[in-house]
Amino acid sequence: VQIAADDPLVVVQALRTVRRLARGTAGTRWLMAGFTRAPGPATHRNLMGQLDGTGNPDLADPAQRSRILLSGPDAPAWLAGGSYAVVRRIRMLLEHWEGLPLEHREQAVGRRVADGAPLTGGTEFTPADLDAARPDGVPVIAANAHVRLAAPASNGGATMLRRSWSYFDGLRQDGTPDAGTLFVAWQNDPRSAFVPVQRRPARTDALARYVVHESSAVFAVPGGAEPGDWVGRALLAP
Ligand code: HEM
Secondary structure (H helix, E strand, O other), X not given: OOOXXXXXXXXXXXXXXXXXXXXXXXXXXXXXXXXXXXXXXXXXEOOOOOEEOOOOOOOOOHHHHHHHOOOOOOOOHHHOOOEEEXXXXXXXXXXXXXXXXXXXXXHXXXXXXXXOOEOOOOOOOOOOOOOOEOOOOOEOOOOOOHHHHHOHHHOOOOOOEEOOEEEEEEEOOOOOEEEEEEXXXXXXXXXXXXXXXXXXXXXXXXXXXHEEEEEEEEEEEOOOOOOOOOOOHHHHOO
């Protein structure tokens, strides 16, 4: 269960209510608390200081939404109208990252820190030109830049919707921040979206050096319910 609200007090209250109502039927194995910016534009800054969410698919178009997010014809009937969420707790090595020169941080991602624009120019939502090269032949967006390796164009069209949260759980015993991203990626089939994309960055991505993947899970998320019905009934009480 993911509980979100503009006001953290509401989140805690909802969590306590859900736990109380579920008593005897379902319990809590683990719980993580995250945050994002105040309500506003779709993109936010993550704890590495980068604008995050820019390259997400535009799901205003219902055809795209159902192609990218909603379960397809191969999915079990109980998942109709549902989706899959990959959730990862990814700690950021912030002290290491923050000590790097700006140019290095921008090359690792392929976008400018100040405004999120691709290093090939324009503004935040200008498409990145992955083919652009300097006169000496060196690509403007580095071969190992995160946006190059994660882009659908580099992964046979693999597309996901990232809706991540930041977390800050104080300091670790060594004094470094216990902080990073609660990465959440939605898609209709992780085998053709998250998995192939993660396999590549895990090996070669320039960002990989500055993060530690601490835990990972994948959830099948049933679709919404009509009034009077309840979420997951087709699975739990068919
Ligand atoms: C803490 C770890 C990570 C950080 C700090 C991070 C940061 C970023 C940033 C700054 C961008 C560019 C802005 C944007 O489009 O949102 C981006 C893009 C992206 N990231 Fe990550 N990311 C992380 C992990 C991951 C992981 C694990 C995946 C999936 C395996 C992923 C997939 C993507 C995708 C698909 C894009 C869009 C690429 C495009 O088409 O432009 N990221 N990420």
